[in-house]
Amino acid sequence: MRILNLLKIAWRAIKLNKMRTFLTMLGIIIGVASVIAMLAVGEGSTQSIKTQISSMGSNMITIRPGAGMQGGVRTDPGEMQSLKLEDYESLRDQATLLTAISPQVSGSGQVISGANNWPSSIYGVTPEYLDIRVLELAEGSMFTSAEVKSAAKVAVIGQTIVENIFPDGESPIGKMIRFNKIPFKVIGVLEPKGENTFGQDQDDIILAPYTAVQKRILAIDYLQSIVASAVNEEQAPDAVEEVSAILRENHQITNPQEDDFNVFSMEELITALSSTSEILTVLLVAIAGISLLIGGIGIMNIMYVSVKERTREIGLRMAVGGKGADILIQFLIEAILISITGGILGVLLGISATLIIQNVFNWPTIVTLYSVIISFAVCAITGIFFGWYPARKAAALDPIVALRYE
């Protein structure tokens, strides 16, 4: 009953200064809205990185030649020829934590068929590559191990190649394409995958037996990299260790510091990327938090002015029976009402801003419940915290002095 009356009193006081109340709220509204929108953007990008990486094969392990030392000279990993076919074979035969493994050699060049041409990349792999990269065939078939062995000039192509080289809509299966003048017969088409996290078109791809790419296109006998699948995501770090051990043995390396190869798991990439986006989120939230703090100071400022300005009103309220606690609670309720109303408007504005970001800029966003709850709680605390001191000041006034205040 008493609180209800004080609520009524506070509400009437707020209604008397609509414009000023709104401007005071604005700080809180913007603060809360930005916390929610920033968290939604941060959360959205973290999630989208995670899903995209797992669509690339979250248990994938990549082995590349590494910055080893050869006679004291550090070499560019791209030029290193330390990964050999034997490495692939021993990993395939010895590794127990790998389910699929494929060498990878790639070259870029021009794809030509009839009057159409397109710049693209060719990847020399084994049939297991489909499983490792989680690729599906839309039509036709993958080349076989026998075709790998015989270095057959057959290719499986991605949707981007189909669209640019075979724009008429007819099936490319059985057609010939030429990659850097070397003819390949199209035997399969991949399901589209879209862009990956880094904006790379995953459909702009040609797969061919690695033997054919090595001999016909690159004229090399070493491997540029090896990709493999760990039995599952959890065991990927163990698989990385196993692979490293086998390779060290092959390369007769005793000190891990001198590794001439690098083994990455997607796990590490996920962690690296999401920690980047988490740092970004923390920064965004910190900025938003600061604006909330400034909003709070705005409330304190206005409450101060309000107490000063309404000194006689406070004196009157005390004269007609308002106790110190009544005055304190009234001003505290005013501050909390301002901050909470600001909070509600801020949540609504934040969600609308998030929807705009999502629909206009096409950024992935996720509004999380916890961000709404946290920013709302912070608001209420802001109101109490910044309303407390002015309210105390009001409650401590001497009614005799306050009544005669000019």
Place this chain on the structure above:
Amino acid sequence: MSKTIIDIDTLKREFIMGTETVHALKGISYAIKEGEFVTIMGSSGSGKSTMLNILGCLDQPTSGSYKIDQVAVNALSRNELAQIRNEKIGFIFQSYNLLPRTSAIENAELPLLYNSKVSSEERRKRAIDALNLVGLGERLDHTPAQLSGGQQQRVAIARSLVNDPVVILADEATGNLDTRTSYEIMALFQDLNRKGKTIVFVTHEDDIARFSNRTIILKDGTIISDKINEDILDAAQELAALPKEN
């Protein structure tokens, strides 16, 4: 014998100003009975403001006793004083002290908002009754800015009546008003007094004092005169006798 509303006995109030002690009230005694209409007069510095603050339970005496409606005020805490003010005293100020941009009805019901025993329907009803009593039944929703000075003071009077106090304390209640309006307000006070309200009116204007039935004059913190008025003027008649305004 009607009951004693205000009972003051050798009341002193001293203020310490730096190293000096100011004796604002130097041992005053008097009693006010129910139904009296008392004016307290005195020039500035006579101690009448201090007297009013103590009567209104806004301040407490340094020594001596003050009982309002049989309750000794001396020993009460700040919160208990607030409750006494809320239930037993109606305040009227020179500058009305109404809440701006707030309707007459909301201004009048203000004291009851601090009394949780009164329901919101009861509160509204009593505010409307009080406004009717002061002749503002037609202006319940007007804000102070839409009312004349006299009407604003009537709202303040309605506010002082709404808690049905044992005494109404008026501090220079006609100080901001012209003669005609002052007489109108005094007529209202006389009317309320005839209905049984005890009124203590602090003023420095002699002609206002003549409408009351007892005058206490303070000087330098002591009472120099306390007498019953034999010749009480009727404010309504005086009002009629004023030259017509055009």
